[in-house]
Amino acid sequence: MIVAIGADESPLALNRERLGRYPVNAGICEPLVRLAADFTITPALAVRWENRDGGAVRFTLRHGVTFSDGTPFDARAVVHTLAQSARTRAEYSFLSDSSAQVIDDSTVDIRPERVNRRLVEQLVHPTYGIFAPGSDPAVRPLCTGAFRLAEYVAHDHLTVVPNARYRGVPAKLDTLTFRFIPDETTRTLALRSGEVDMIVDVGRSSAAALAHAAGMRVVTPPPGAVIVMYMNLNGAGRYATLRDATLRRAIAMAIDRPTLVKSVLGGGRTSVVATVNPPSVLGQYATMVHGIAFDPDGARRLLGGRRHPLSLIVQGGPIDRATVEYVQAQLAAVGFDVAIDQLDAAAFETRLNSGAFDIDLELPNQNDANPAFLLALRWYSRSNTRSAHFTHGSARFDSLVEVALGATSDDDARRAAAEAMHQLVDVEVGALPLAGISRIYAMNDRVRGFVPHPSRLNQDWSATWLAR
Amino acid sequence: MARTLGSVGWLARRLVGMVLVWLLVSILSFSLGALAPGDPAQVMLLRRTGDAPSEVEVRQLRHELGLDRPFATRYASWLGAAAQGDFGRSFRTGQPVVGELRSRFMATLQLAVAALIIGLVIAVPLAVISAATRDTAFDHAARLAALVGVSMPGYLLGYLLMLLFAVTLGILPVSGAGGVRHLILPAFALGLGAAASVTRMLRANLLDELGTDYVRTARAKGLSGFLALIRHALRNALNPLVTVSALRFGRLLGEAVIVETVFAWPGIGRWMVESIYDRDYPAIQGFVLYIATIFVVVNLVVDLWYRVLDPRVRLGAAASSR
């Protein structure tokens, strides 16, 4: 089966060591725990885990697992992998290269640098997929997953074949090839011409056309990401406008999100959400976040007839221009004159990290089970992202995030995260979630058994097969 | 004797000029990185860790990369390495720039050569017939087609070709690299524009030649107008054709950026766009100097060729990237 996806980012220095794991997760490697479609965690290479004193988590590893070359999997591989991934990217899991300790062959203790009770929920991310100590993950990732790497040609394709030594139900496909086609229209044409069997990240317009085409199927999982408007709460100089909570509330009231979802984003499984993460991450507590209702007259009253210039930054690509223009027009209608800068990644990061914006429009994906991941990353004052300096909110918000990060039970964490999100969205209006977005897949009708995962990085390909 | 001396002098002047051009290009390309806003060290750390780096980290990396040295010093050491074929390491991939540069350039070269061949195969007969049948319906139709060809944005043409040949007829693949079949559509998308402009220029040249005395004489001697055109005019229009092709070829390399993006062709244009988006200055600088070096050398060869072929040719009239 051939799957066409966007540009190949594997050769980048940042991703070299994660070939086949990130940004394309080809099912070569398995992490200790896996993310289910409802954003809960299930066992993978670890069968059990328990919190220990001093912030450590003890993992009991699965017995009898071997890497695809036959060498046995054990605790040393876990320690080796986590140390290596900590060296390339520490992130907000707070792991260092000495965080993981071998207790015995099938037991590992992981103790982050700071207390991080959400660690297990973070380890589902494919960048924590375990590889064999003797292998070079940048050239030939040697792992325990349902597939093993057959061939990788940079900027062209990555092919995997079933791993005969896989511990679980064997993968059904003979070969699975990911072809890199950067242009979305070209991907769609490739599917229509029969050159590929499936395409990923289908545009809404192409999806609408393909849904009616003979022999084609369009599949969308529940939302795995939310378009979020980040507001500069601590800006200086000409970017200090949104320090004023009244103006932030007026912005939230100015945008007709149901119409955005229905008419601009084109329905489907796109949905109006009040949360900054996909709501299912918060489970039953998602309803604690209400969102601010559309009320343009109210917004105008708040502004008292005055007009305010605003600078909005957005990265070209993930968020389409229509959404940006819609937001611009709606804000103009109540009294905000929004200048838009659609930037490439480098320029965008520079602006973001120097606080040179009033509004930042982004589409962050939820790829792990941690309900407080985005809160801790982007608004928490002790986050190690620099832009958080401009977006962090009140002390009350911080303390709620800390409760979520320190909660020992998943349920407590979800409730605390929901409370923090309510504080952020409804009380402080530091962020405005615009719409829940799904990654769209389209395929020909020979593709069977494909169940789309809301988290793009946690897609499982092993049950998919191709009818003759 | 005087002729030989003149040639040696010409060659010497030409070589000095060439070195000067090359040095100017190197300054231009190096300045591109130096003038651009944003700190490469910061961007590099950002790319590596995904997080904004601390001031200390940035300062340290700036030092490691030598970015804290004066512009002139950095330029000199960069140029020294570049002259030996070392363009440094890419900020994005951490790999030597020159390896990727070479493989990506070869892919684009392949595409551009194929496009030029397609362009010429279409343009030469079209221009000949068009000139021979001046002001007839065919001539008008050919000229209109050529004008539309020049006026069309490349990616629109790309999609239309894919839709027709890959989706509707199902005879050619949509995208990717590998084999001649993959080359046809992108080369066509790129080559049609070239075909159009070569047709226009060649037709004009042929009409000029048709107006000259010896073609008139040949006609008077009884050859049919068409044969006269083929025999004499085309032979004399050949030199301009080489010039026009060389001119077009440089442009094809530039225009390939669009076609490469649309057809997922792993060429140098796409690589350049990616490098620009990531502020990968060693890659951008290396690219500019690399391609300019090739042009400068090709220019010299073309000049020499003309000089051997036709000593009367004015100096310095040769290919450029436009």
Place this chain on the structure above:
Amino acid sequence: MKLRLLERRSTRVGLAIVALLAVIALLAPWLAPHDPALIDPARGFAGPSAAHWLGTDNLGRDLLSRLVWGARWSLGLVLVATVLIMSLGIAVGVTAGYVGGIVDDVLMRLVDAVLSVPSLLLGLAVVGTLGPGLSSLMVGLASIWWVSYARVVRGLVLALRERGFVDAARALGATDRRIVARHILPGILPAVTVLASLEMGELILAISALSFLGLGAQPPTPEWGAMLNDGRTFFFTAPQLMLYPGLVISAAVLGFNLLGDGLRDALDPIDASRLRGVGS
């Protein structure tokens, strides 16, 4: 010159297209039936109707109004770019041709240097490093496209010198400044104008290519290249969103090419020969 110019039908067609677009650009506020930025997503993708002659785009904006305003933006951009390019090209070309010697050598090698990298890619590098936006687009275009003007202008100046104008004027005691202003500039202007009209089509296409790569006008500017690029997403469901701006761009390029060709042929044949191979 004027009579010869209008003899050819193709030139008349080119002139008509360019004149029409210029009038549309000038009168855009009065000609456009709607506000080009007025959105109404509920009425997106509407077909042609009495209210919307060409229908509406994905956000329910009137397509005709956007195209009309697009004429103002797109042609305005090209005009500004051309003025910048011409000024730079003439300054360098006149200096090189008039001063001569080592100055000429160095300037012409600079021209060769810029010409030795494909202009679209070099423009891309400049615009990309400066960041997207109209001003960097202008700077990017101007910093690359001036070279062909410089080369042509230098040739024209040399030709003028050969004809002896300069020496005669100097013998009469004219200053350099006066010679350039009175004798050189008027002498080269016709050819430069022709060159500009030949290159305008090219600039329109270059802007559309840069828009395709995300380096064009920022929303909600209804620039044609940006509109064409935005329409790409709707290639399958609403091809008219790509077709209309595509047609307008092609028409404008066609108009400038036809007009440029006609102007060139009407020009002094010696000057015209310097322009062959430029444009299109």
